[in-house]
Amino acid sequence: MQPSMFNVRVPLESAGASGDVFLMNTFTDAQVIVSSDVVGLLDRIASDPDLNLTAEEQSALSTLSEHGFVVNDRQAERTRVEAFFREVREDTEQLRVTVLTTLQCNFACDYCFQGDHGDYNKFADKMTLDTAARVADWTEQRLEAVAPESFVLTLFGGEPLLNLPVAYYLAERLWNACVARGVRMMINVITNGLLLTPEVVDRLAPYGLNGVKITLDGDHDTHNRMRPLRGGQGTFDKIIENVRKVADRCRITIGGNFDESSVDSYPALLDYLKEQDFADKLAKVAFKPIIREPKPQAPKGFIPLTAVATNGKPLNGTCMTSAGGGTSICGSCNFVDEKLAFVREETKKRGFPTVDGVHMGPCEIHRSHAHTIAPDGSLYACPGFTGDKTQSTGHIDGRRDDLRTRAATQFERLAAWKECNDCAFIPVCAGGCTVAAHTELGNMHRPNCHKSSFEAGVVSIAREAAARELATIN
Numbered sequence: 001m002q003p004s005m006f007n008v009r010v011p012l013e014s015a016g017a018s019g020d021v022f023l024m025n026t027f028t029d030a031q032v033i034v035s036s037d038v039v040g041l042l043d044r045i046a047s048d049p050d051l052n053l054t055a056e057e058q059s060a061l062s063t064l065s066e067h068g069f070v071v072n073d074r075q076a077e078r079t080r081v082e083a084f085f086r087e088v089r090e091d092t093e094q095l096r097v098t099v100l101t102t103l104q105c106n107f108a109c110d111y112c113f114q115g116d117h118g119d120y121n122k123f124a125d126k127m128t129l130d131t132a133a134r135v136a137d138w139t140e141q142r143l144e145a146v147a148p149e150s151f152v153l154t155l156f157g158g159e160p161l162l163n164l165p166v167a168y169y170l171a172e173r174l175w176n177a178c179v180a181r182g183v184r185m186m187i188n189v190i191t192n193g194l195l196l197t198p199e200v201v202d203r204l205a206p207y208g209l210n211g212v213k214i215t216l217d218g219d220h221d222t223h224n225r226m227r228p229l230r231g232g233q234g235t236f237d238k239i240i241e242n243v244r245k246v247a248d249r250c251r252i253t254i255g256g257n258f259d260e261s262s263v264d265s266y267p268a269l270l271d272y273l274k275e276q277d278f279a280d281k282l283a284k285v286a287f288k289p290i291i292r293e294p295k296p297q298a299p300k301g302f303i304p305l306t307a308v309a310t311n312g313k314p315l316n317g318t319c320m321t322s323a324g325g326g327t328s329i330c331g332s333c334n335f336v337d338e339k340l341a342f343v344r345e346e347t348k349k350r351g352f353p354t355v356d357g358v359h360m361g362p363c364e365i366h367r368s369h370a371h372t373i374a375p376d377g378s379l380y381a382c383p384g385f386t387g388d389k390t391q392s393t394g395h396i397d398g399r400r401d402d403l404r405t406r407a408a409t410q411f412e413r414l415a416a417w418k419e420c421n422d423c424a425f426i427p428v429c430a431g432g433c434t435v436a437a438h439t440e441l442g443n444m445h446r447p448n449c450h451k452s453s454f455e456a457g458v459v460s461i462a463r464e465a466a467a468r469e470l471a472t473i474n
C-alpha cells in the first residue's frame with residue numbers, strides 16, 4: 001500500500017484546529033479532516049509499504065483507500081490517470097462548439113489579441129450568413145457522429161454581438177437540429193456587454209441561452225482606462241446599466257482581466273457590485289490575469305505574458321473559458337499566482353460565487369469534441385490559438401493541407417502533464433495552459449506551471465472545511 005500521489009495536505013493550526021490536517025485527493029476529489037496520527041500513518045506506509053499494522057490502523061487505511069487516499073501501487077495509479085485523460089479526450093457526453101462570429105470589436109482594449117490597434121479591427125474578419133450556414137451543416141454532422149447528450153454553443157469574438165444575424169441564425173438552426181436529435185442545447189455568450197439588451201436576451205432565450213459572461217476590468221475609472229471605446233470614451237456605466245436590465249432574464253457571469261496596474265482596484269469593483277440591486281443574481285464572479293505580448297523592454301510591473309501570432313499581433317491566451325467555466329490561469333510568474341489568490345479571496349469575502357482555484361481542468365484543449373471556429377470557417381483546438389492561422393487544425397469544408405494536418409496531429413498528442421513527474425495537481429491542471437506554454441516557452445508540449453496558485457486554492461478550501469467543521473461542533 002502507498003499514499004496516493006494526488007494527496008495534498010494542509011495543517012489546520014492557523015484555522016483553530018490544532019493538530020488536525022486537511023487532506024484532499026485531486027483525482028477522486030475526496031476531502032477530509034484527519035488527526036496528525038492519520039497523517040503519520042500515511043507517512044509510515046510511504047516509507048515502508050509492508051509495515052505491520054494494528055487492526056485499528058488497518059481499518060483507518062481501508063477507509064482512506066475507499067476515498068483514494070491510499071492506493072495499491074503508484075504504477076497502477078499512473079495507469080489510471082492515463083486512462084482518465086484518454087476518457088476526457090474521447091468523452092462524447094457533450095459536444096462544444098465556440099464560434100467567433102467576428103473578430104471586429106467596438107472596444108479598444110490594448111491587451112486584446114483580436115485588436116488591431118492601428119485600425120481597431122474594423123476590417124477584421126466577420127462571419128457571413130453563408131459561412132454560418134456551412135458552420136451549422138458541419139455542426140449537424142458532428143451531432144450525428146458524436147451523438148452527445150448535450151451541445152454547448154459559445155458565441156465569442158471580437159465582440160459577438162456585432163454580428164447578431166449570424167448569432168441568431170446559428171442559435172435557431174442548431175436548436176432545431178438538437179431538438180430533432182433529442183440533444184439538450186445551451187448557449188453561452190461572451191461579450192463586452194455594451195450591446196447587451198433585453199431584446200438580445202429574449203431573442204436567444206428560446207434556443208437555450210444558458211449564460212452571458214461580461215467583462216469588467218476593475219473599478220469605474222480603471223475599467224474605463226482599460227476598456228475604452230475606440231474614441232476613448234468610458235464604458236463602465238453603460239455596461240452596468242445593461243447588466244441591470246437583463247439580470248432578471250438570464251444568468252450573468254462577471255469576468256475581468258487584471259494586470260499589475262489594475263489589480264488593486266478589484267476590491268473597489270467588488271464592493272460596488274455588492275451594492276447593486278442585481279448582486280444576488282450574479283451566477284459567478286471570477287477574474288484572471290491579462291496575457292500580454294512580451295516586449296523585451298517592458299516597463300517594470302507588466303506581467304511578462306504571452307502570445308504573438310505570425311503577423312506580430314498578440315494571440316489570445318486570455319482564455320475565455322476561465323471566468324465562465326473554470327480553467328485557465330494563463331500567466332507566468334509568482335505575481336500572477338499571488339494576485340490571482342488575492343482577487344479570488346476578495347471575491348469570496350463578499351459572498352459572490354466564484355472559482356475555487358483548484359477544480360480548473362483539464363480544459364477544453366484536451367477534449368476531441370470541443371472545437372473553435374473562426375469567422376472564415378477555420379477550425380482551432382481552443383480559442384487561445386485563433387489569432388494564429390498556422391495553428392488551424394482543419395476547416396469546416398473539410399479542406400486539409402500539410403500545415404493543418406501537422407497542427408491537428410500535434411494537438412492530438414498533447415500531454416504536457418507527463419513531464420510533471422509526481423505533481424499532486426496533475427488531474428486538475430493537466431500541465432497548465434497550452435497557449436501560454438506555446439508562446440512563453442516556445443513549446444506547447446511542456447508544462448506551464450502555476451503550482452503555487454493551486455496550493456493557495458487548496459489552503460482556501462481547507463480553511464473553509466475547517467470553519468464548517470468548527471461551526472458543526474459549536
Ligand code: SF4
Nearest residue numbers: 319328363382384433
Ligand atoms: S489551452 Fe489555455 S487558452 Fe486554451 S482552453 Fe486551455 S486554458 Fe484556455
Ligand code: SF4
Nearest residue numbers: 420423429431447449
Ligand atoms: S504544470 Fe505544475 S501544477 Fe500543473 S501538473 Fe505540472 S507541475 Fe503540477
